[in-house]
Each structure stands twice: as structure tokens, then as C-alpha cells.
Amino acid sequence: MRRLEMEYFDTYYFCSIAQYLIEESDLDFASTLAEFTDPVGEFEREDYPKDSYLHRFVEFLVERILFEQNKYMAVDIEHAIDENGYKKVILEDHKVFHRKCLGDDYRYTTFELAILHYHGSIEKMKVWITNNIDESQFDYLDVAAEYTNYLESQYYDVIDNIKRDVLHLLFQNRMFLMHFNTFMSDVLQGKSSRKNMPQWVKRAVYYRDNGRCVMCQKDLSGLVDVEEEYEKQFDHIVPLEQGGLNEISNIQLMCSCCNQKKGTQTYTSNVYRFLYDD
Numbered sequence: 684m685r686r687l688e689m690e691y692f693d694t695y696y697f698c699s700i701a702q703y704l705i706e707e708s709d710l711d712f713a714s715t716l717a718e719f720t721d722p723v724g725e726f727e728r729e730d731y732p733k734d735s736y737l738h739r740f741v742e743f744l745v746e747r748i749l750f751e752q753n754k755y756m757a758v759d760i761e762h763a764i765d766e767n768g769y770k771k772v773i774l775e776d777h778k779v780f781h782r783k784c785l786g787d788d789y790r791y792t793t794f795e796l797a798i799l800h801y802h803g804s805i806e807k808m809k810v811w812i813t814n815n816i817d818e819s820q821f822d823y824l825d826v827a828a829e830y831t832n833y834l835e836s837q838y839y840d841v842i843d844n845i846k847r848d849v850l851h852l853l854f855q856n857r858m859f860l861m862h863f864n865t866f867m868s869d870v871l872q873g874k875s876s877r878k879n880m881p882q883w884v885k886r887a888v889y890y891r892d893n894g895r896c897v898m899c900q901k902d903l904s905g906l907v908d909v910e911e912e913y914e915k916q917f918d919h920i921v922p923l924e925q926g927g928l929n930e931i932s933n934i935q936l937m938c939s940c941c942n943q944k945k946g947t948q949t950y951t952s953n954v955y956r957f958l959y960d961d
């Protein structure tokens with residue numbers, strides 16, 4: 684069995700941005716989201732891809748945020764150089780390299796911290812600039828891009844690690860999944876037809892929902908209550924009739940009775956069970 688070791692490096696931060704983007708759909712972010720939706724929307728719908736649409740969205744988000752932060756760092760350095768001169772900023776220990784983080788004076792960007800967290804060592808942006816870029820060719824956007832290229836070997840590794848942690852948390856949040864799938868069903872035009880649901884999808888959803896109907900909480904495991912096999916149903920949160928996808932993040936566990944009531948409506952439940960009674 685594959686194990687997952689959660690690192691929790693800014694995991695909640697990425698999760699809340701994901702939630703904000705999808706649930707608030709703030710117009711300020713429309714162009715950012717378009718960078719994700721435009722290329723994805725060009726392709727035909729896939730049925731139950733293992734590299735799910737949620738995976739792709741999270742990957743886009745993490746990569747985008749980390750690159751953006753690198754860019755801001757480079758912009759700050761550019762401004763500091765305009766004001767104080769290259770020599771004073773790069774060769775002396777200018778405050779632009781001291782980033783506030785957890786109350787300390789830090790000299791790393793979030794991205795650098797992520798790499799340090801996962802890999803243990805890194806050539807800091809400042810050192811890298813000193814060694815690789817001279818005063819005459821200083822251009823902040825190039826610096827951000829080139830520094831990211833330099834980090835490339837570790838870059839995708841780090842993104843994969845963060846992505847995995849973020850996915851693990853987001854997958855538990857059915858309300859988020861409902862909003863995400865409503866959003867995705869707009870992005871990917873057309874309709875999906877009913878397909879055989881792969882076992883790995885059923886298993887993942889069954890374990891996430893603890894073998895219970897997400898609406899009425901009835902036990903469907905057959906361990907606590909004896910239920911007929913037909914009682915256990917895997918429901919599309921956004922129904923196929925509403926344009927919903929055959930996608931792992933769009934599936935939830937329901938009893939046949941609740942599923943019948945739901946019909947072709949889009950909804951889920953945000954009810955979870957306490958781990959113990961007080």
C-alpha cells in the first residue's frame with residue numbers, strides 16, 4: 684500500500700486560495716483562472732482520468748503561486764537597486780533579502796523555503812544573482828525566470844509534494860468538490876455519458892465517506908448494519924444530466940433512498956461525524 688507522509692508545508696495556505704478562487708470566483712482572478720481553463724477547455728472530456736481535473740487544477744495553482752512569489756521577490760530587488768544601486772543591494776546585505784517569516788528576519792522566498800523544507804539545501808537567490816548576473820544585464824523578470832530555471836531540478840519535485848498534500852485535504856471537503864465540479868462542468872463544454880466506474884474511484888470515495896451515506900449517514904459497510912449490496916450507490920455530485928464530469932472528485936457515497944431523492948439535482952452534505960462523543 685502506498686503511504687502518504689504529509690509535510691504540511693503551507694498546505695492550508697494553498698487550500699484556502701483554491702477555495703477562494705473556486706467559491707468566490709472573484710473577477711480579479713478571472714485572468715489568472717483563464718490560464719488554467721483556456722488550455723484545459725480545448726480538449727475533449729476524459730472519463731475518470733487518474734490525473735484528475737482536481738490534480739491538474741491544484742498543480743496549476745501551486746506552480747502559479749510559487750512562480751508569482753519568485754517574481755515579486757525579483758521586482759522588490761529591482762526597486763531596491765533603482766534606489767540604492769546594484770553594489771549596495773547585491774554585494775552588501777540589503778534589507779530586501781530579509782523577508783519577514785514567522786516573526787524572524789528571513790532571507791528566503793516562500794519558494795526557497797519550500798525547497799529547503801523538502802530538499803534541505805539551496806543556493807539562495809542573492810548568492811545566485813551575485814554569481815550569475817552582472818549589473819549591466821540586470822532585468823527583474825529575467826532574474827525570476829532564470830532563477831526558477833536554475834531551480835528546475837527541484838522545482839517539479841517540490842510542486843509534486845505540495846500538490847499531493849493539498850489534494851489530500853481538498854478531497855475531504857465535499858462542499859469544495861461540489862463547487863469545483865460545477866466550475867469544471869462549465870469549463871469543459873458538452874456532456875459526459877454514463878461509464879463504468881473504476882474500482883479505484885469507488886474505493887477512494889468509499890474510504891473518504893467512511894462507508895456511510897453522505898446525506899443520512901446510514902452505514903453502508905455491511906459491518907454495522909446489514910444492508911443489501913444495492914443500497915450502496917456512487918453518486919455524481921454534479922449529475923451527468925447537469926453537465927457533471929466522470930471524475931473522482933465528483934463522486935460521493937449515498938444510500939439508494941437518498942440517491943433517488945437527489946435525482947438530477949446538484950448537492951452534497953457538509954455533515955461529518957464527530958470522532959468521539961463528549
Ligand SMILES: [Zn+2]
Nearest residue numbers: 896899938941
Ligand atoms: Zn442516505
